[in-house]
Amino acid sequence: MTPGAPAAPERSASTTSVLLRLLQWGRPALPRIVLGGLTALGASLLALAVPQVLRAVVNGPLLTDGSRVAVVEAAGLVLLLGVIEAFLVWCRRALILTPGTGVELAMRRDLFGRLLDLPVEFHDRWSGGQLLSRSMGDLSVIRRWMVFGVVMLCVSATTVVVGVGLMIATAPLLGVVYVLGAVPMIWLGFRFRQDYKAVARRARDQAGDLATVVEESVHGIRVLKAFGRGEDALEDFVRQADALRTTEVAKARTQSRVTFALGAIPEAILALSLAIGVPLAAAGRLSVGALVAFFATAAIVNAPVERLGQLLAMTLDARAATERFVQVIDTVPTVRDPEVPRALPPRPEHGSRVELLDVRFAHPARGRAVRPPEILTGVDLVLEPGTTTALVGLTGSGKTTLLQLVPRLYDVTAGAVRLDGVDVRDLTRAELRAAVSVAFEEPILFSASVRENVLMGVPDDLPAAEAQALLDRSLDVARAGFARELPDGLDTVIGEEGLSLSGGQRQRVALARAIAVRPRVLLLDDPLSALDVTTEAAVTARLREELTGTTTLVVAHRPSTVALADRVAVLEDGRITAVGTHTDLLATHAHYRYVLTALEAQDDELAAVDRERREQALAGREDEERVVDEVADESAEVAR
CATH class of the missing domain: 3.40.50.300 (P-loop containing nucleotide triphosphate hydrolases)
Structure with missing residues (x-):
């Protein structure tokens, strides 16, 4: 349970259903996000087309007539594909970044409006740091996922599927080997999702607690200084900061394990494919062009495969942030306007009753x-x-x-x-x-x-x-x-x-x-x-x-x-x-009479404290004036 906020309700909803809640705010930006995703997908598919050009060049002019014109034409085609790919990548950024910030603004506005609408009883239970972390840090995580994570997750998954299809079509046996190697990666991805989901939510809650400590310390800085408790406040801050660091390290370790696996397994599969493919090519059962195209395609496919760990982590972070955001948005105010309100009568001349x-x-x-x-x-x-x-x-x-x-x-x-x-x-x-x-x-x-x-x-x-x-x-x-x-x-x-x-x-x-x-x-x-x-x-x-x-x-x-x-x-x-x-x-x-006596005693005590402070201030001024007079006398003596 988060100290600064009520415990989050147990949720059985899937990550997809949680993130679909974002459509409520992201729908106006959806056309540009989809168009940006299509441009990113187009860039990725163009990259997959390059190995097919290489296959044609190797099997054609390089291994047959050696036509320089054909080689130059193929190089020009590869260059054109690269230029178009770069342009599409630029289009993706231009299309998505601006609407993404608009979605973040709309969500932040609705969250603040909800906070103003919720009754005092809600704010009695929630710390300011938790609400601040939701309105700033969590919404930034959601924005980054919407403008990059979800787009690249879809593009990467499509690229892998299309790329593996091309690899199977180019070299069926090697393609099957690559697909079989994906089985442990799928299992690792499932385990990663289960482990990372809990630690991601814990990290966001701890960040809110840490923000609460900073907020309270800043607001109470006069008290901390007056009572000399700055070191205690620092110890509390360091303790919670260390807990957050431990959680972030656990996140990093969880992500590093899956990232390592998603990087090492495909490379190991490529090594195995090379060991199988070279003898096949030497025996004439696989063309050299097909072998080159297979490995060129695999090199392109491996990049999104390795990136899947980062994208999955970003998605689960976005899920945790979305859960925390909607936890506030879905809170039903206990003090609400009536469905059919009445109006006050005109203001009475002698006052209201x-x-x-x-x-x-x-x-x-x-x-x-x-x-x-x-x-x-x-x-x-x-x-x-x-x-x-x-x-x-x-x-x-x-x-x-x-x-x-x-x-x-x-x-x-x-x-x-x-x-x-x-x-x-x-x-x-x-x-x-x-x-x-x-x-x-x-x-x-x-x-x-x-x-x-x-x-x-x-x-x-x-x-x-x-x-x-x-x-x-x-x-x-x-x-x-x-x-x-x-x-x-x-x-x-x-x-x-x-x-x-x-x-x-x-x-x-x-x-x-x-x-x-x-x-x-x-x-x-x-x-x-x-x-x-x-x-x-x-x-x-x-x-x-x-x-x-x-x-x-x-x-x-x-x-x-x-x-x-x-x-x-x-x-x-x-x-x-x-x-x-x-x-x-x-x-x-x-x-x-008893209450009044108690209040008078309290009032007298406060008055005595006030008098004591005034006397101390007066004594301080008198001491200051005496020091000034002494300095003036000494200065006059020196002058004489």
Whole structure:
């Protein structure tokens, strides 16, 4: 089983049936691929015609009248055949290469589209490295097989069949000897296919695991450096790289054995044929021209025979890559649009109403016999239009999970979530997610400009002036005006995942992105956790002004977030056990007081850490200023 992905299902399908799946994407390029194959076949057949010309020359002018004209004419014919053969080879490349890249592009586009369509639950199970290796390495293997492997496999097989036929027609006894020598080669090819198929799939899966290690290490480079675990990461990488190397060596050994056999057996057969053919020619039972033509044809046939090992390996690699590709493509999304979608009613003037009715949720079993326990065991909660509700609970109580059920990042196991009276499962995902906006605690930004990140959910056809006004307002509300001071202002590219910004800056840009879409419902998963108290208070004040008419659910991980809410809902043991104002719940609900105390202790601890860091930074600056003053004094003393 691949660590970064679910185990591949056991497949009894043949290699042919697996590779035929590629017709779904390769059909538009099929005419040019077939035409390229025909030109390659024509070139190969022309090569087989040369020995027949040599046979005629040897048996004719060389052994009879010795006509120079006939010899020159035969040489000219051979030259013409060679020129035409070279032209056909060029045609094959010109015809096939371009459509092959088009097929690869179409497959890569469909794969990425499928990845975007699949739900969060799928991405929870699959590592990024496995998906990356499928979209890059596997598709490159498939493209190379389509533009070279399948064409040359067909051409080589046809060349061998036609060539052996000519050899039998030219020298029947020697031809039969050559055919009998093919029996062990067929057996070796069958054994090779069985052995190579498994190791080829293992190599591709291990390459995906290795890509996952690199991806995780690059994303977590700050953690590795901070904890001094670079050597451990290197050891893990080397271990997996060595495992991949071992598999690749096993592949190479398997292929080398069959390549050696496919090279040695035909040559041994030719040696045997020579031992039989020369006495036959000497006895007059076989013409010299026929003997020359036989060996010239055998030399041409031996080349594709020896190449069969490489082509079979390429085909089996393509099979493994195709299986991995369709494993993702064939995954059925568990969160899908309804066949007959409903439409949301017009946006209410005072805000939308959200209802969670007996909502239950458990993560999928993921191949286990027993389904994981339910996280939510019957949540009933109504978010009144235009109000802000804080969701409070202990760590691990399911607050973030509940929040993600509203935009259908996950689907409820039972119960229903309704938006303005419509079950969210009856809406298209596009319409639902245009109405519901989310700001996560861990903000994910993209390697694009600040402008593009903030306006990500805004329609592309929005007039430029209106989009700019929306951008400015969102940045002001989120207190993200710092973006205007970046080197290129709002057009500054902030780097992968926005890591060129601080944690608080990333949170504010992500909050601005959530506000910019002007949603009916705003879901905030503690989006201010990385801000200092002063900035949080300023952002909270602006949010209270801006959220008028927007129904908001705030997942509170610290007490200061509760101040944003009109009401507080307490999540306990998978259920909502109380809903009320902060003051009322303090007076009447023991679990709420306990949760708030735990959050306050956590908040105090974080504040203490923040103060310690500030003091260390201040002390560092003071030390730096003292060193600068000492250097200045020394410089002045030297000058005097």
